[in-house]
Amino acid sequence: MKKKITIVDIANHLGITPSAVSKAFSDHPRISDKTKKAVRQAAEQLGYHQNTLATGLRRGRSGLIGVLVPGIHFSFFSTIIKAIEETLSEKGYSVIISQSRDQLAKEIRQLDNLMKAQVEGVIASVSLETNNSAHFQKICKRIPVVLFDRTLRDLEVSKVVVDDYMGSIKAVDHLVEKGYRRIAHIGGLSHVEPFRIRQEGYRAGMQKHGLEILEGYEQSSKLTVADGESIMNDLLKLPSPPDAIYAASDLPAYGVIKCLKERGIAVPQEVGVVGFSNEAYTEMVSPTITTLEQHSENMGLIAAKSMLEQLQHQYDDKEYVPQQSTLTPKLVIRESSNRK
């Protein structure tokens, strides 16, 4: 392909030095307007693109931010990344994405790659396998780190999460209000922060209403549709099967409904179902699913802003105190739990 145009080419073209060109671009006061205009025009004409590798090297700032998530094909993550990219690109940063595929080893490797790429900060949601924070501990000493949703308890960095505890309480409150009493919970793997907390909230909610959590009412799984189906199947075999399910995610909630429909059990009349996340399909399926909106777009926005703030602090050489932003989930009441 064609050779790259550099600042030197422009300088030669105009018969001035590269440094004059550089200064013209950065609007240096000592460069004449005439020169600035000429430089800009020559740049346009020659098809010049500032080389941010060189700039970054010289200035010690790459203009790159790394985003690390389990997988971008999950709508929750892609929505967040959308917001992150929009916010950061507006401030002149480029976003490098990388996926852990929910594997710790891959997460470590990807983190290392991001460091090599000289990212100025990392925004991440950890993998399901991540049970220690050593790899993050290392990097958060060097650059700002913001964790969202799936965070690490022992890592002192800024975090953005939804109030999962409160979300669970809202879900249980709602189900109780609708007359359900034997409420079971389909949780995720409990070493993952949000799932642990959702379960705790479920317990607290039940206790608040003086309801007993019967043997077998607390299930945990990988939260797929199939998990929801098979767990519901098992739950129905219990001596006293539940009359409502609160699932820690929408996919198993859908699985539960599928199972119930197949067995001719009416939702919400006989069994109520509540999910978590407010994925797009929850209002498309039938019955539509009651769920907790976790404001993912907002989450991305806040994570990005927090990162920008930290970078600014660092630049100003001010100390930054990590802070946790907690979003309040909103209960979206739909058909699956809304019986009269």
Next chain:
Amino acid sequence: MKKKITIVDIANHLGITPSAVSKAFSDHPRISDKTKKAVRQAAEQLGYHQNTLATGLRRGRSGLIGVLVPGIHFSFFSTIIKAIEETLSEKGYSVIISQSRDQLAKEIRQLDNLMKAQVEGVIASVSLETNNSAHFQKICKRIPVVLFDRTLRDLEVSKVVVDDYMGSIKAVDHLVEKGYRRIAHIGGLSHVEPFRIRQEGYRAGMQKHGLEILEGYEQSSKLTVADGESIMNDLLKLPSPPDAIYAASDLPAYGVIKCLKERGIAVPQEVGVVGFSNEAYTEMVSPTITTLEQHSENMGLIAAKSMLEQLQHQYDDKEYVPQQSTLTPKLVIRESSNRK
């Protein structure tokens, strides 16, 4: 934050020169195994990360690939990006994502940013507003470009698309086979390649079966759920309303079904519906939607591979002839069209 560790630090630490360290890392044959081992150990100990800005600058290769899409929150794009990231990161490339938000101006700006970041190639799907290819013409002279799905006709670069024409024919064939005759089409904006071709395929399919396209049977829209609903409403007002709808996307197909359900018109008994894309929800809603699988993951994989191939050719200084990969869409028959 802490200062960066460089190759120089390692050199000083070991009492050798930076260049020896560099050669040790790249496994230079003239460096002793003892030194290599020592270097690696010191690197680990000091927490060294190779600075790819510097490497990239020196070698004229950034190791960065830009991906430009209308928006990553669309599952079609996020699935593709997932595959692209996986494929490219395996070969040591990092992926920078950027979004056009379906705006031409933003697309141009983002493309410029990617060039500044010195990406070695760009994989893109153009915005809805993109009606000329000038901005792409410029960059594809400098670096490899791969376009997917929403391509540009007059741009001679490698492309990955599904055979939209064939997809439409399959959809029409299927509907005809099921006994539908008055088939209408809800298309997208026709200056966008895939939508134009889907419409052409629809026409060809109708003609093939000797079916007439009645006045008002060809609609175009932005393909939202609401568009599907309102267009279906209008179609029902026609003197001879259609008995089947082939929509260029799943969202309007769902809208169509929603509208029909509300009016008590049976799907598929009275009206058949076929969508396009095989989005996850098409098999969750009721009735499940017949649609065309466009193999998005595969598309990302092929786009990434095509990029790698071009980069390799460029590296070997061989000529590369742009090629178009066409995936055959697969008709996934579900309830919405499957009447007896």
Next chain:
DNA sequence: TGGAATAGTTCAAACGTTTGAACAAAGATA
């Protein structure tokens, strides 16, 4: 008319790495 101030530029070093050439020391060859 001399000196200072100002404007517009050039100079040179630096960012962290790579890489071919040069070099020194040791061993092998004749």
Next chain:
DNA sequence: TATCTTTGTTCAAACGTTTGAACTATTCCA
């Protein structure tokens, strides 16, 4: 013993940019 190889390293320049200091005209003021 002189020369050639081989091994392991150092040297120096380069990638494209930025930036404070230095330099040279030109203008200004008294």
